[in-house]
Amino acid sequence: MDSGDGYEVKDLSLADQGRKNLDWAESQMGALLKVRERFEQEKPLEGMRIGVALHPTKETGALVRTLRAGGAELAVCACNPLSTQDDVAAALADEGVNIWAYKGETRDDYYRYLTNVCESEPNYTLDDGCDLVSEIHNNHSHLVDSIVAGAEETTTGIIRLRAMEEDNALKYPMMAVNDLKTKHLFDNYLGTGQSTIDGILRASSILFAGKNVAVAGYGPCGSGIAVRAEGMGANVIVTEVEPIRALQAVTDGYRVMPMNDAVREADVIITVTGGKHVINKEHFSAMKDGAILANSGHFDIEIDLAGLEDVATKKETIRTAFDRYTLPSGKHVYVCGEGRLVNLAAAEGHPSIVMAQSFCGQALAAEYAVKHKDELKVGVNEIPEEIDTHIAELQLEALGVQKDTLTTEQREYLSSWQEGT
Ligand SMILES: NC(=O)c1ccc[n+]([C@@H]2O[C@H](COP(=O)([O-])OP(=O)(O)OC[C@H]3O[C@@H](n4cnc5c(N)ncnc54)[C@H](O)[C@@H]3O)[C@@H](O)[C@H]2O)c1
Known part of the structure; x- marks a missing residue:
């Protein structure tokens, strides 16, 4: 230092x-x-x-x-x-x-x-x-x-x-x-969308195409991640707790389901809710062998890592920002960037x-x-x-982008109520 x-x-x-x-x-x-x-x-x-x-x-x-x-x-x-x-x-x-x-x-x-x-x-x-x-x-x-x-x-x-x-x-x-x-309409959506995937790729070097990628939370950040994962060929699953956001995810074309179900299908699970223990201790044993977990929400408590350390029989760092946990069943679960903001822990933000x-x-x-x-x-x-x-x-x-401006006639029309059919 x-x-x-x-x-x-x-x-x-x-x-x-x-x-x-x-x-x-x-x-x-x-x-x-x-x-x-x-x-x-x-x-x-x-x-x-x-x-x-x-x-x-x-x-x-x-x-x-x-x-x-x-x-x-x-x-x-x-x-x-x-x-x-x-x-x-x-x-x-x-x-x-x-x-x-x-x-x-x-x-x-x-x-x-x-x-x-x-x-x-x-x-x-x-x-x-x-x-x-x-x-x-x-x-x-x-x-x-x-x-x-x-x-x-x-x-x-x-x-x-x-x-x-x-x-x-x-x-x-x-x-x-x-x-x-x-x-938030740009940084959270575009920034987190791209850089979260960047972080997971730098940590794991996997192919997204054909993977089941579950995104927990469909706010500006989660919806940005979902659209970028979809763009790379992933089958996107969304988990949500808020009805309007869940409905938006459905109508954007994603499968929405509870995390209890998503963990059984997902190859990659990304939390971005701002909440706590979105992936909890009970979820780990239900995951697919080789499941990759990443968090892009602000704090490192969205994935219950203490719970994972409790149930795991072994933890090894196998690459930069990429840890492998062995479960009692012999299955492996991988965690990117120690469960901290993956886009900054494993990439450049x-x-x-x-x-x-x-x-x-x-x-x-x-x-x-x-x-x-x-x-x-x-x-x-x-x-x-x-x-x-x-x-x-x-x-x-x-x-270097130019846009239109309203004409006086248009401005008056938009602020009036008299003109109709
Ligand atoms: N990685 C980054 O660089 C970066 C950038 C901006 C924001 N953030 C952080 O990302 C998080 C999300 O930001 P946002 O702007 O999208 O927030 P938001 O609050 O608008 O969206 C979060 C969504 O998660 C949902 N949610 C809450 N608990 C849930 C649970 N248990 N299961 C499923 N869904 C759940 C909420 O209903 C909400 O729709 C925040 O912690 C924010 O500070 C990170």
Whole structure:
């Protein structure tokens, strides 16, 4: 480990490779670079100390550079022990960013790094999964009064924040970045869809065509995974608990059934619900020999791995991010990426172009929160629709796509009721 004042990373000598990866990511993040250009001129984040707990990937590196261009000082750690790209962390440390992160962090290091971020006394927080907010509320509550606002990147984090708000436990305003349409309709659907399959392929190197692939949860993430698995020739099964989502899966052409039945048929099972023990201890013995399990939901509790370790007679790591468990019957079950977000544990997370949109949301939410701090409620704040529309426009511009605009006649027609048959 290389550590010094304000950083702890795996190996600083990886910085050159990290810069190359960052530059490659930025070459596909034109929308975010537009925001950065403006931030460089206007410095809207001057005076902000932003505590960041995100997946330290090359795309997050591009966001870090953008927030710094806006005038903010940053302290960065990971929001998952397996999601750091060590070369990127080295490049950021080399650029003078305060960063503590490496791939494969121990639980102690994970919380030590969160503590380092808290000790930088942030007045804005940027979270993916709410661990930083929880840490501040539980162990650094003296910071709360000086925090202008925070932002949350993922569905599970928003669910936790709303639960805190309901219990009157949330003590500063939060910006619901995940709920922007330009975020969850693209990042969760397209990003998770592609990168989850990428992670499973890198871990296992299997052929998807002809496999029975069960996807648990048919939200934006699950529906994205289902459509990509189908596109690769898999027979997709969906499990759901919510009637409308289950019906959507049926009418999208997938077989929907309870997990108790799906485990008997599936060659690959992917959880992406945000819930707990979706695959439970009883399911393992009913699985096909050779079944491959992966999770793309935020926390590593969707597959009951403790239950699997209990029933298994043997566990071997047979490839990077690919463990084989032997059951008493002699059957094998494989787990990708230790049951943690497979797209980050076994691959590189979402494609950069998708993250450009999500991170425009983060940068613009921070700017909005600073400008409107007196209007924000202590609770979960929706981000104004104009920001969503602006992000879509930035991305269309970056893609070189032009669209139509309404004529005056059309606009008047659409806002009137007199004209009929
Ligand atoms: N891998 C990634 O990079 C990535 C990216 C974005 C979001 N996420 C995470 O993925 C998860 C899903 O995100 P989303 O936006 O699709 O959320 P969502 O809440 O919109 O969808 C989750 C779906 O799972 C269903 N579900 C809940 N419990 C279930 C169970 N026991 N069995 C079957 N279905 C169940 C819910 O009814 C819901 O339809 C969250 O944890 C989110 O934070 C991961």
